[in-house]
Amino acid sequence: MKIDRRSFLSLGVGAGAGIALSPLPWKLTDDSSIWTQMWPWTPVPRDGAVNYVNTASTICSGGCGLSVRKIDDRAVKVEGLKGYPGSNGNACIHCMAGIQMLYSPNAVKSPMKRTGKRGEGKWQPISWDEAISETAKKLGELRESGKASTLACILNSDYGTIPALFKQFLNAFGSPNFMRTPSYQDAYEMTLALMHQTDSMAVFDAENADFVLSFGSGIIDGWGSSVRMFKANSSWKEKNVKLVQIEPRLSNTAAKSDQWLPVNPGTELILALGIAHVIITESLYNKDFVEKYAEGFEDWTDNEGNKQKGFKNFVLEGYSPSYAARVTGIEANTIVKLAKDFAGASAPLALCGRGQGTTPGSIHEFMAVHALNALVGNINKKGGIWAMPKPDYIKWEQAKLDDTAREGLKVPRADGAGTEKFPHAKYLLTRLPEVINSAKESPIQALFVSGANPAYTLPDTKAVAKAFASIPFIVSFTSHMDETAEMADIILPNHGHFERYEDIPAPPGYNKPVVGLARPVISPQHNTRHVGDTLIAIAGKLGGTIAESFPWKSYEECLEKTMGENWTSIQESGVITNPDYEAPGWDTAFETSSKKFAFIPGNHNPGNNSLQIPVIEGNDNYRLTLIPYDSMRLAAGPVGNTPFVTKTVSEKVLKGNDICIEINPKTAEKYGLKQGQYAILTTPKGKAKVKTELSPGIMPDIIAMPRGLGHTGIDEYLAGKGININELIGPVEDPASGLDAAWGIKADLVKA
Numbered sequence: 001m002k003i004d005r006r007s008f009l010s011l012g013v014g015a016g017a018g019i020a021l022s023p024l025p026w027k028l029t030d031d032s033s034i035w036t037q038m039w040p041w042t043p044v045p046r047d048g049a050v051n052y053v054n055t056a057s058t059i060c061s062g063g064c065g066l067s068v069r070k071i072d073d074r075a076v077k078v079e080g081l082k083g084y085p086g087s088n089g090n091a092c093i094h095c096m097a098g099i100q101m102l103y104s105p106n107a108v109k110s111p112m113k114r115t116g117k118r119g120e121g122k123w124q125p126i127s128w129d130e131a132i133s134e135t136a137k138k139l140g141e142l143r144e145s146g147k148a149s150t151l152a153c154i155l156n157s158d159y160g161t162i163p164a165l166f167k168q169f170l171n172a173f174g175s176p177n178f179m180r181t182p183s184y185q186d187a188y189e190m191t192l193a194l195m196h197q198t199d200s201m202a203v204f205d206a207e208n209a210d211f212v213l214s215f216g217s218g219i220i221d222g223w224g225s226s227v228r229m230f231k232a233n234s235s236w237k238e239k240n241v242k243l244v245q246i247e248p249r250l251s252n253t254a255a256k257s258d259q260w261l262p263v264n265p266g267t268e269l270i271l272a273l274g275i276a277h278v279i280i281t282e283s284l285y286n287k288d289f290v291e292k293y294a295e296g297f298e299d300w301t302d303n304e305g306n307k308q309k310g311f312k313n314f315v316l317e318g319y320s321p322s323y324a325a326r327v328t329g330i331e332a333n334t335i336v337k338l339a340k341d342f343a344g345a346s347a348p349l350a351l352c353g354r355g356q357g358t359t360p361g362s363i364h365e366f367m368a369v370h371a372l373n374a375l376v377g378n379i380n381k382k383g384g385i386w387a388m389p390k391p392d393y394i395k396w397e398q399a400k401l402d403d404t405a406r407e408g409l410k411v412p413r414a415d416g417a418g419t420e421k422f423p424h425a426k427y428l429l430t431r432l433p434e435v436i437n438s439a440k441e442s443p444i445q446a447l448f449v450s451g452a453n454p455a456y457t458l459p460d461t462k463a464v465a466k467a468f469a470s471i472p473f474i475v476s477f478t479s480h481m482d483e484t485a486e487m488a489d490i491i492l493p494n495h496g497h498f499e500r501y502e503d504i505p506a507p508p509g510y511n512k513p514v515v516g517l518a519r520p521v522i523s524p525q526h527n528t529r530h531v532g533d534t535l536i537a538i539a540g541k542l543g544g545t546i547a548e549s550f551p552w553k554s555y556e557e558c559l560e561k562t563m564g565e566n567w568t569s570i571q572e573s574g575v576i577t578n579p580d581y582e583a584p585g586w587d588t589a590f591e592t593s594s595k596k597f598a599f600i601p602g603n604h605n606p607g608n609n610s611l612q613i614p615v616i617e618g619n620d621n622y623r624l625t626l627i628p629y630d631s632m633r634l635a636a637g638p639v640g641n642t643p644f645v646t647k648t649v650s651e652k653v654l655k656g657n658d659i660c661i662e663i664n665p666k667t668a669e670k671y672g673l674k675q676g677q678y679a680i681l682t683t684p685k686g687k688a689k690v691k692t693e694l695s696p697g698i699m700p701d702i703i704a705m706p707r708g709l710g711h712t713g714i715d716e717y718l719a720g721k722g723i724n725i726n727e728l729i730g731p732v733e734d735p736a737s738g739l740d741a742a743w744g745i746k747a748d749l750v751k752a
């Protein structure tokens with residue numbers, strides 16, 4: 001058998017990614033768990049009638065279609081649902097093992113009220129009536145004291161009826177502070193708002209691309225809608241589509257790519273502009289698009305008569321391949337060849353958003369990568385990036401406002417999004433802890449958290465904990481005792497993921513409109529309530545215009561009325577989609593005043609200044625740079641790993657309870673470190689004891705730590721395993737957008 005580079009890598013590092021979609025790991029881990037661990041809630045089904053329920057997943061934003069095998073009312077097996085848009089018969093290890101989460105003894109079993117100090121873990125079960133009355137009483141007091149605007153809600157999405165209910169609640173209450181947890185979607189949405197002037201989502205016709213240039217996007221490490229990207233990657237292999245992966249570490253995606261280009265981290269923006277330089281110099285750009293459908297390419301004179309430099313001269317004067325080579329560490333001739341290959345393909349697609357895309361990154365980096373797609377005219381075209389309208393099926397009457405609400409809504413957002421300083425930002429949650437910590441009195445006096453775990457997922461967990469400690473009233477709607485719930489005053493537990501209805505619109509990056517339906521697979525196991533019902537009940541208790549803004553008796557009624565004539569069909573098929581959707585053509589796609597794509601949006605012209613590489617925290621006393629990395633085997637979002645999935649994590653990542661830090665053998669030798677040695681990792685944010693894992697797959701002087709470990713909550717099988725990288729890394733505010741642009745942090749590593 002001939003082993004070329006691709007198959008060699010497939011047999012080696014990348015093999016783990018391939019099996020993630022197969023039921024094999026589930027079977028293996030199931031068996032080994034049953035026989036070796038005897039976890040008390042290992043699913044051992046009783047005899048009974050076998051039946052299947054089709055649903056969509058709420059475990060992550062991927063929203064894959066699932067078929068759940070049941071014996072009587074017990075779910076026993078999860079498989080991908082054939083024909084479901086995007087995932088089509090596939091599921092990843094997290095949903096397959098999700099049954100363990102459903103039957104976890106650590107689920108929150110009833111409403112709880114904190115009795116000890118915050119984080120002390122002392123709780124008292126209370127009735128739903130008490131819990132709702134107490135929550136409504138606290139909120140009522142807030143309104144009476146003229147502080148309606150100090151209620152905030154943190155969710156992990158702003159699409160669908162659940163986020164819409166929270167927004168409705170905030171509006172009726174009188175607060176502008178709805179916040180979505182950060183991700184690459186923030187940066188992509190802002191990029192489209194600036195360059196297209198549309199309020200839209202970036203989606204990708206990945207399956208039809210014929211050359212993929214990924215600026216660190218973890219295509220098979222959980223980026224976008226993970227299962228769909230796995231499938232897209234497989235189809236690229238069948239069709240010989242070239243994938244070039246640009247990142248400083250040999251991730252699974254890099255290992256399975258056709259070409260891995262190790263880049264000095266943080267310099268991807270310069271690389272994108274270096275590639276643009278070649279495309280422009282060699283006249284390889286799409287003239288039809290650039291000349292007829294774009295503005296800001298050539299220099300122009302603005303309305304005040306000032307000369308403005310266009311994208312072409314901006315790039316040609318500042319970003320030659322030799323300059324880009326010096327900055328990025330990628331040779332100039334490699335940049336030239338890459339640019340020619342990219343521009344020479346018929347459907348080349350450039351992507352960005354590092355790893356799983358859980359941090360936004362520099363807005364100029366996203367704009368530079370998007371400009372590459374524009375140069376080759378692959379916007380809103382087959383195989384390209386599309387700006388797709390956001391889901392618009394929720395057409396409720398606006399919240400009814402009383403005087404208190406009207407006054408509260410005039411107050412600027414606490415996180416600064418949408419203000420004069422950050423006019424294009426919608427949510428800037430990573431700014432909130434610092435805003436709270438530097439204020440005399442917290443601008444947030446009450447906080448609702450649903451479907452998110454900011455105490456774990458936001459960078460600089462110490463600052464987040466300090467900020468949350470100064471919020472007088474926190475309500476968590478979680479069904480598991482996560483790190484944010486540990487800081488709450490009241491927990492109003494939502495039904496588990498297979499126990500409730502929920503609409504799931506817009507899987508990230510999927511280029512067809514989709515609204516999936518999660519439906520109850522089993523009866524609720526505990527004294528929980530649907531979060532929608534809980535919110536409706538709190539609104540009812542508050543009364544007045546707040547109650548009037550919720551004209552439904554239950555969440556199910558709300559969902560049914562929202563879906564209208566589609567309710568029957570979504571119940572039958574589990575999904576509403578339009579497989580024939582195509583993005584609008586170039587003549588109607590852009591909402592700028594000229595109706596053209598803006599290479600340089602008016603208020604974002606860097607003029608004669610060169611663009612800065614996004615800085616990271618730390619000074620030269622730190623000899624190394626720490627970067628986070630993502631793995632499909634580690635859930636790094638609001639939901640933590642189940643015990644079975646944690647058992648599949650390699651000992652090169654987690655050895656016992658010790659987290660392993662990847663370090664290049666040359667760097668290790670330079671600093672007197674050996675394989676498997678304990679070392680102390682120090683960053684400007686903190687210190688941790690780690691183990692060294694020597695790997696030639698990481699660039700010298702860079703060290704890498706996985707995301708998704710170091711929980712203190714969820715359950716005893718996950719808590720205490722490894723370190724949460726967010727304890728060691730803080731946000732870095734992008735001055736152009738306000739988004740978190742941190743891609744790493746300066747660090748040091750010495751023998752323990």
Ligand code: SF4
Nearest residue numbers: 060062063064092095
């Ligand atoms: S990508 Fe998300 S929704 Fe899809 S199978 Fe995996 S965990 Fe479930």
